[in-house]
Amino acid sequence: MTSRPLLRTSLVAAAAGVLVVALTLLPQDATSSPGAATDQVGTWGTAADATSLALADQTVRNIVRTSVGGTNLRVSLSNAFGSRAVTFDSVWAGTAGAGAAVVAGTNRRVTFSGSTSVTVPPGAEVLSDPLPGEVPALSTLAVSIHVVGDAGTVSGHRLAHQTSWVSTPGDHAQDESGTAYATPTTSSAWVEALVVEAPEQVDTVVAFGDSITDGDRSTTGANRRWPDLLAERILQQPAPTHLGVMNAGISGNRLLNDGSGQSAQARFDRDVLAQPDVRTAVVMEGVNDLRWEIATTPADLITAYRQLVARGHARGVCVVGGTITPWEGGSRWSPAKDEIREAVNAWIRTSGEFDAVVDFDAAVRDQQRPSRMLPAHDSGDHLHPGDTGYAAMAAAVDLRDLECRRP
Incomplete structure (x- = not known):
């Protein structure tokens, strides 16, 4: 059987010296069950609402934690309360490290109908293509989203009770370093749900x-x-x-x-x-x-x-x-x-x-x-x-x- 990349659990030392659950690229092995019947399940979700975030040509690194484990991660982005159409031209997901950093080697690009860019009309939401690999239960992920131009009213979750990060201007979604993410926020932006196959x-x-x-x-x-x-x-x-x-x-x-x-x-x-x-x-x-x-x-x-x-x-x-x-x-x-x-x-x-x-x-x-x-x-x-x-x-x-x- 031909192997394909998967995300597997490992322990990696973050820069601060603490151990964190990381997603690393490894070949498929016997722990997978090809052909087994699966469903798409929500492993994390929040209720979309209008936030007070003001974003223009910036990247938001949303920090979220999964519940159940699964494979083939999909990301749902919501513009349900947006005042205008928004274009996301760079969306990445990886394992959250210390602060705004992403654990080295885990950040991966997310696509939408095969494209790296997606425009979401006001009131709408989009679901990404599956990101092949395994997502461990109770893993903390960083979903980084760059918006093109002025976002207008930002849909998200106002009181997320989690620290996420807003970058200086520009596309920093691919960055593993947290250096560009100068502003902490307790709101999340656009990410509404994470879906896995289980x-x-x-x-x-x-x-x-x-x-x-x-x-x-x-x-x-x-x-x-x-x-x-x-x-x-x-x-x-x-x-x-x-x-x-x-x-x-x-x-x-x-x-x-x-x-x-x-x-x-x-x-x-x-x-x-x-x-x-x-x-x-x-x-x-x-x-x-x-x-x-x-x-x-x-x-x-x-x-x-x-x-x-x-x-x-x-x-x-x-x-x-x-x-x-x-x-x-x-x-x-x-x-x-x-x-x-x-x-x-x-x-x-x-x-x-x-x-x-x-x-x-x-x-x-x-x-x-x-x-x-x-x-x-x-x-x-x-x-x-x-x-x-x-x-x-x-x-x-x-x-x-x-x-x-x-x-």
Whole structure:
């Protein structure tokens, strides 16, 4: 059999002297399974939104971490909220090294329909050609994108809770060195998803929510959001039960109207149903509707939840309901709002309309004072968990519920 280049896991010393998981070019060997049935699975994803980035003839090096491993990496780029068509004439993907650097020998050009350049109209997105090779689970990748001219409004993710990098003017996507990347940013630009091929029994889970799913107040760059920790738990299980995890949280998001990002109802199709091989969505939304008095009765939220469940089921996607966590002491809390939260949570737990329930409320609340978060889980603002709180949320997910199958 003729060998072809593949990306294989190895340990390479970065410039700072730490060991990092790297992707190196090696011939195909016996660990591959030619001919085995595969599906395309989301190994990383974010919810696209408008960012405040201002970019013109610059390169953005987006730092992202995979969940499940696979082969034949594809990169999805989004201009969903762009104000004009954008042209990307140089897109590269490799293993992230120290700072803005890429591990030597791992950076590879990404093409689109065989071309090194692609123009994306406003409101559209594009999926790259497959990049042959193996992508390890939980690997940190650098996706570098050079935009031609003034990009206008940049689609991406405003609060990525990860440090990415913006270059000085020019195409620096191929650079392994991080020297040209002078500006750190905690927003990502254009990259919306990473897709790999995995055994056909491996599917995608989408965590869909607001800032608590987005990981606000978690440690930047440490991958301590609850969906990250859930991905790690899944990978501790036997390989046939692995699942890719995509994070479609947007800080400040609401169920009932636009605000920080489009409403959950407006973006559900794009951020969940359109993702590759989705089996299950875990929905945790509603606290911002309560905080800003958009929802003033339990029925307001329940009606919206029912719509998401119905739309998911119509596409064969299981929908797991996440209870709303407490926030007494946080901004815009009141006893009346907490009564609505409790009533909505009771419906989520007992209605039977979701395929399963994750009781995030029970996982983080103070049992002696259920309207507030347990101090050990509180980030300090009384609304968002800290790293330990996110760990408790991830631990609350019954992994069997993620393997739900709709008839």
